[in-house]
Amino acid sequence: MNFTLRIWRQKGPASPGDLVTYPMKDVSPDMSLLEMLDGLNERLIAEGQEPIAFESDCREGICGVCGLTINGIPHGRRRSTTTCQLHMRMFEDGEEITIEPFRAGCFPVVKDLVVDRRAFDRIIASGGFISASTGSAPEANSLPVSKKMSDRAMDAAQCIGCGACVASCPNGSAMLFVGAKISHLGLLPQGQPERYDRARKMVAQMDREGFGACTNTGECEAVCPKDISLEFIARMFRDYLRSVFVERPESGAGGGP
Amino acid sequence: MTWLRSLWQSTIGKKVVMAVTGLILFGFVIGHLLGNMQVLLPDGARRINHYSRFLHENAGLLWGARATLLIALILHLITSLQLTLRNRKARPEPYRVKRWREASYASRTMMLSGPIIFFYIVYHLAHLTTGQAHPDFNPDDVYRNLVIGFGVWWASGAYIVAQILIAMHISHGAWSMFQSVGLNHPLYTPPLKMLARVLAIGIAAGYISIPVAVMTGLVT
Ligand code: HEM
Ligand code: FES
Numbered sequence: 001m002n003f004t005l006r007i008w009r010q011k012g013p014a015s016p017g018d019l020v021t022y023p024m025k026d027v028s029p030d031m032s033l034l035e036m037l038d039g040l041n042e043r044l045i046a047e048g049q050e051p052i053a054f055e056s057d058c059r060e061g062i063c064g065v066c067g068l069t070i071n072g073i074p075h076g077r078r079r080s081t082t083t084c085q086l087h088m089r090m091f092e093d094g095e096e097i098t099i100e101p102f103r104a105g106c107f108p109v110v111k112d113l114v115v116d117r118r119a120f121d122r123i124i125a126s127g128g129f130i131s132a133s134t135g136s137a138p139e140a141n142s143l144p145v146s147k148k149m150s151d152r153a154m155d156a157a158q159c160i161g162c163g164a165c166v167a168s169c170p171n172g173s174a175m176l177f178v179g180a181k182i183s184h185l186g187l188l189p190q191g192q193p194e195r196y197d198r199a200r201k202m203v204a205q206m207d208r209e210g211f212g213a214c215t216n217t218g219e220c221e222a223v224c225p226k227d228i229s230l231e232f233i234a235r236m237f238r239d240y241l242r243s244v245f246v247e248r249p250e251s252g253a254g255g256g257p
Numbered sequence: 258m259t260w261l262r263s264l265w266q267s268t269i270g271k272k273v274v275m276a277v278t279g280l281i282l283f284g285f286v287i288g289h290l291l292g293n294m295q296v297l298l299p300d301g302a303r304r305i306n307h308y309s310r311f312l313h314e315n316a317g318l319l320w321g322a323r324a325t326l327l328i329a330l331i332l333h334l335i336t337s338l339q340l341t342l343r344n345r346k347a348r349p350e351p352y353r354v355k356r357w358r359e360a361s362y363a364s365r366t367m368m369l370s371g372p373i374i375f376f377y378i379v380y381h382l383a384h385l386t387t388g389q390a391h392p393d394f395n396p397d398d399v400y401r402n403l404v405i406g407f408g409v410w411w412a413s414g415a416y417i418v419a420q421i422l423i424a425m426h427i428s429h430g431a432w433s434m435f436q437s438v439g440l441n442h443p444l445y446t447p448p449l450k451m452l453a454r455v456l457a458i459g460i461a462a463g464y465i466s467i468p469v470a471v472m473t474g475l476v477t
Contacts, residue, residue, distance in 0.1 A: 100352055240269045
């Protein structure tokens with residue numbers, strides 16, 4: 001198969017970027033898009049040019065590191081699929097393929113197609129965990145979890161933190177990501193003690209980072225490689241509102257009655 | 258009151274304000290339509306003037322509703338502007354190629370339909386409530402104001418265009434306001450989205466029928 005690639009090239013965070021055209025010939029339909037880019041990079045290196053910077057790790061759709069906007073859709077045209085799982089047979093022979101980074105104010109471009117997504121890490125660090133004593137694990141059956149709840153928690157826990165939700169959103173909002181992270185812990189008994197604090201802290205960090213506010217366009221849900229539902233955004237709203245209205249704010253004095 | 262401040266400062270709190278004020282405005286749009294549709298009933302002239310007199314005789318009710326609507330509109334406007342500024346900053350660089358998979362045109366243009374609706378509201382009040390924008394206004398004869406007002410083709414045209422924009426705004430807003438207060442359910446949300454669209458079209462059709470009835474001579 002033959003393609004015309006138009007790829008975003010940008011030297012560094014502060015330098016201007018632009019699309020550069022690269023013709024690709026004799027691409028196997030069984031190649032993944034990233035393998036095709038690997039091939040292109042070998043060619044560029046052989047020609048003495050700077051290879052295209054892009055990220056990948058597992059290449060099996062579980063780590064969330066790969067993320068490119070392909071022909072205007074984060075992760076490309078195939079639903080429920082990460083960039084690394086997108087194969088060239090999904091494209092038409094002779095097609096022009098435009099590849100851009102995941103764009104958002106909170107995801108500044110580092111170089112070419114690589115963006116800095118550490119804002120997500122800071123949101124997780126603000127509350128996306130449970131506090132548990134270390135030592136030997138407790139007996140598994142000592143905390144009953146209904147099948148229904150564990151299924152829903154796992155639906156939320158599927159989120160791989162790739163950032164496609166933010167990249168697709170007209171508002172650069174991270175609410176699908178944060179909603180999934182708040183929900184997957186908040187749906188399980190282990191997550192209950194810190195549930196409302198977690199919601200308040202993670203939302204506060206999300207706002208501090210400068211992510212936008214959801215306008216319920218549903219674009220994030222439609223591009224999410226893991227099909228995270230808008231329902232989790234609504235759930236985050238409920239947990240957050242409850243934390244604001246019902247939870248007693250901390251006095252700052254520590255302990256006390 | 259720290260809880261109120263932290264709520265107001267958060268994106269989620271502002272979305273809740275948008276949703277609640279949107280619901281108030283939405284309720285008005287429906288109530289106002291039901292009141293106005295009396296024009297099309299037999300004996301419409303008497304009915305609408307009677308309705309208008311009823312409202313004016315109950316000044317507490319009328320001014321209570323007006324104050325609620327004004328506060329709701331102002332809050333809706335302030336939060337929409339604040340959130341939009343924030344959202345623009347969160348999405349500074351556009352894609353060279355962008356394709357939408359799900360986001361409807363109406364959902365992406367709330368900040369276009371909304372402000373146009375705002376200017377329409379100002380015009381509408383000056384046209385049929387206070388009369389400055391009306392060629393021959395009589396505060397005691399709503400029916401005559403309608404017939405004369407909509408006899409001007411461009412005035413009717415402005416109303417019709419505004420109603421189409423309101424329909425777009427509502428087709429997204431009427432389900433979005435549920436999501437924005439945390440209500441979403443896989444069983445109820447899809448029919449709710451459908452209902453929002455049907456309601457939006459029905460509301461616009463109802464409102465548009467009034468200037469159309471005047472222009473076609475059904476209401477004289
Ligand atoms: C008759 C007047 C109006 C009605 C009935 C109305 C109704 C609504 C409703 C029900 C929502 C959904 C709330 C939510 O998603 O949280 C909404 C959202 C919104 N409205 Fe209005 N609105 C009106 C006027 C305006 C005006 C004048 C503006 C512009 C300044 C505006 C801008 C917006 C924006 C930006 C949103 C949020 C968009 C979104 O959630 O997708 N609206 N409106
Ligand atoms: S490289 Fe790990 S998900 Fe694509």
